Structures are given as structure tokens and as C-alpha cells.
Amino acid sequence: PCPRCPMASPAAAGPGAALPAGAGTARRDFYWLRSFIAGGVAGCCAKTTTAPLDRVKILLQAHNHHYKHLGVFSTLCAVPKKEGYLGLYKGNGAMMIRIFPYGAIQFMAFDQYKKVAEFIFLFFYFFFSFYLAYMGIIHAFKMIYTKEGGFSGFYRGLMPTVVGMAPYAGFSFFTFGTLKSIGLAQAPNLLGRPSLDNPDVLVLKTHVNLLCGGIAGAIAQTISYPLDVTRRRMQLGAVLPDSDKCLTMVQTLKYVYQQHGIRRGLYRGLSLNYIRCIPSQAVAFTTYELMKQFLHLN
Structure with missing residues (x-):
């Protein structure tokens, strides 16, 4: 076919056809942005799905x-009675502000650097965790700064956040x-299917992805x-009556264990x-x- 013909495209020629000059470069130029967006959307969808359970957990x-x-x-039944059904989603706006960059950088870093860049999003993960006892983000900023020792109040719980993030994310x-590698290697026909954007790449079926x-x-x-x-007890220290017992990570761990034990405490x-x-x-x-x-990342 004529090379100027619109129908003479790589898609029409099949997955093995060469891309037009510059097409690969254009895709690479926006790969980071597309990966960032994919991770952010994934994180927000996940947190919104379980927002009521997050509130009860806290x-x-x-x-x-x-x-x-x-x-x-x-508690799931009591919160709507006391605070209305929106009480189950209290702080979800701040959670989305926190989760989008957290999820975006986490997934992008995992794909590209295998967690080398993980500490970049510590600030986002930690900074927007203060939402339980405040009416909104602006109110939270003011209250934390005036009642919890200035800027140092924003970093309460930083140590357990840093220490806890490695085992959790890792x-x-x-x-x-x-699980993905084993599944695709051992049972590709049963558990896998061709990727929608690249038939040469095998991905897990949706229900298998959910399970893994x-x-x-x-x-x-x-x-x-x-x-x-x-981390939660240190961050909420100002609104708890025993806040003076939860000033450091080790001190908080000991206090929770001594007062409540393992099952009812830690x-x-x-x-x-x-x-x-x-x-x-x-x-x-x-x-x-x-x-x-x-987003054609495969």
C-alpha cells in the first residue's frame, strides 16, 4: 500500500509492524505522566471503595x-446514627488529596525503580493523614500549628510511618x-489473557488480579x-487524653502494649x-x- 495512505498504519499491519518515525519517542515522552495518572486513579478508587471501613478503623x-x-x-452502624451517613466518609476529600500522589508515585516507582523512589511520597502520605478530628483541611492546618507545637506538629508519627511503609509496601x-509471575508462568491459559493494548503481553484476568x-x-x-x-495514636495525640504517653514511636508501642495488650492494643x-x-x-x-x-503502558 501507499505509505501516504491513512490505512497503512501499524495497527492495520499487525502487532509486529514498525511504528512510524517519532511514534515511539512520543509514547516514551508521556510514559511517566501516564504511569503517574494510572497509579493515582488506582489509589483513589481503592480508598474510596473502603472509606467507611477506614473511618471505623481509625x-x-x-x-x-x-x-x-x-x-x-x-461502630459501622453507630456512626451514621450519630453523624449521618456522610460521617462514614468524613475526611475523604483530604484522603483523596493524599492518596492520589501517594498511589501515583508508588505504582510508578514500583514499575520503574522497584521502590528506589519510595520515600519521595512520604510527605504526601504523612502530611494529609490529619483529618479525623478536624472540620476540613484548612482548619486542620491551623489547629495543628497552633495547638501541637508549630511545624513539629505536622510530623507527629513520622518515624512509624517511615518504618512501617517499607514492610507494607514492600x-x-x-x-x-x-503471584502474578507464578500464575502467568504456570497457568497462562487459565489465569492470563493478552493485554488490550499489546497482544504480545500476557496479563492476569480481572478476577485473578482481584484475588492476587x-x-x-x-x-x-x-x-x-x-x-x-x-502512627495513628501519635498523629491524634492532641485529641487523646493520654497524649503525653505517646510522644515517640517506642514509647507509644510500649504504652499501647502495656495498657491494652497485643490483641486489643497493637x-x-x-x-x-x-x-x-x-x-x-x-x-x-x-x-x-x-x-x-x-493508557498503553504495556
């Missing part, structure tokens, strides 16, 4: 006086990547959960976390894999 971890005598499902991505993501989230949360409890709310993290991570990994195909 209330249980902080031993909120309105709900501390209740269990997981009792085990999550490692488990998902391992859920397993990865459950394992990662089990390992890092005590540090998550520690792992309080873990059953809820299993319910929360399995769909959250399942949606995150599955959305990211679909976004990679939609």
Missing part, C-alpha cells in the same frame, strides 16, 4: 470515647508480583499493622483491616493493571 485505633465500647460492625508489591491483590494486601497489613496503630481493629485491605488492594492493583492497558 476510631477503633484511637479508642474514641463515643465508640470504644463497640465492635467493628456496631510485602504488598512483592506478594502481588510473585487481596492476598497481597492481607499479608502486608498483618506485618505492618502495629506500626499503623502507633492489633485492635485488625479484623476490620482484613475486611478493608482485601478489597482496597484488590481494587488498587486491578485498576492499575487496567489503566496500564488503557
